[in-house]
Amino acid sequence: MPEPITQTAYWNGDVGTRWADMQAELDRVFSPLTAALIDGADLRPGERVLDIGCGCGETALLAASRTGPDGAVAAVDVSRPMLARARTRPAAGAAVTWIEADAQTHPFAPEHDIALSRFGVMFFEESRAAFANIRRALRPGGRVAVLCWRSLAENAWVTVPRDAVLTVLPEPAPSPPGGPGPFRFADGDALVDLLRQAGFASAAVARVDRLLEIGADQEEATRFSATVGPIAGLLREVEDPALRERALAALRQAMPAERPVRLGGACWLATAVNPG
Template sequence: MSILNQDQSDYWNGEVGQRWAAQHRALDAVFAPFTEALFARAALAPGDRVLDIGCGAGETTLIAARTVGGGGQVTGADLSEPLLATARARAAQEAPGTAPVAWLRADAQTHDFGSSFTHVLSRFGVMFFEDSAAAFANLRRALAPGGRLSFVCWRGMEENAWVMVPRERVLPLLPQVEPPRPGAPGPFRFADAATLLPLLEAAEFRAISCEAIDRAMVLGDTPQVAADFVATRGPIARLLHEQDPALKETALNVITAGFAERFGNGPVALGAACWLVTAQA
């Protein structure tokens, strides 16, 4: 397998990928509002041939397989073998009548997917390409004429309260945090749509739509569960990734206390802001 994005491959095949695989159900529950928005816009139909980029533990791939049915075909592609192993195990439990699924450990920037898919989908997977221009051009080649691309990606960090609220609690505990390198892979790479749309145009997509959508995300049923989620997955987890265990524990306690002040002992729901992007081959 040709991997252009070696840093991301190493990251997602190590402890982080194993942790996300073990906790995939919580992740799918938190992201459910955006999963629903993605599939509502994609409007898959029976018999479609779907490529899911950054499929992770398989939630979106399996939804696609159920939607297109036995006459369709679905491929889930990801860099993380721990997540793909979980996805394969989940697929084995699917009821008859779903589309057959091929699971690929593949770099979307370089892998030859052929050119027969009617849809390319991604839920929060397109922001981590090392070379976004190469990736979108390759995904354009994967689509049959008239095929469609549909994905969700995060808007700006400052628009995402689910990140900003715990981040403001954690930052005083950390050494100086360097700002992300412009254009570097990361969750908020396409915060500004002006950096995204030219890439799609250069890849010869047409009828491009980029809609701002906002949803409340329930991070957990209690402050403790919600704090564990943000401290072990997503942007806050990346801040804490290389810190010592004592600091991580302190950060978890500080986030929990902050959520409890705001939400009492009940569910923690904070705003999340994304782009919902569609385009046609």
């Protein structure tokens, strides 16, 4: 049986390149959720921000704008393709330092006022150790604010295309419980408990529900859904062109006829404080 691929290898392969190529589209689709994170983080002028799993840089650049010229942003990711894309984007406000590193183990200086993350923390291989390392990067009283997906069933932007494709293709084997993946922290209480185990205080989660515009029309929404999310890998593995076209046709038919096409996204905004 082949060894499972590491997250570093995964995000430095085809997936990381594809997400880098789709940076503008992904930022547009997820913008309502990104805004909820940035507002919930309550960033203040002059703060030092640590962006965990910064990807192509959207949250780091927004944090730089909020914290201003007296602030600083350290943006960390394991994905070389996405960091390369991030480095091409203009920044305004605080200086942004792009760091290729694994936030689970990187020896951060304990100088940050806040650590934030948009859809990055679900992919840690050792979550408790990773959150403990992030806490050590914060000054006493420093904050953490992370956005992660709630359950698969609550996220129509995933379930609608997934259910359609699975009328044609067999359902894939489930991921190992507790392993890295987008819905790892669907249980908000478990996430709060994990933050407490990592040494945080005042840990809490709040529901964030937004409509996501996944395409201007059914065709665009179909292309997006076939490229991003849990069914994308399943479709790429289909070797029979006719079978793949049947799956895409089912996906296209399942998309709402409204223009633009909007489907629901459901997240947790988790916050906590480093007691020092």
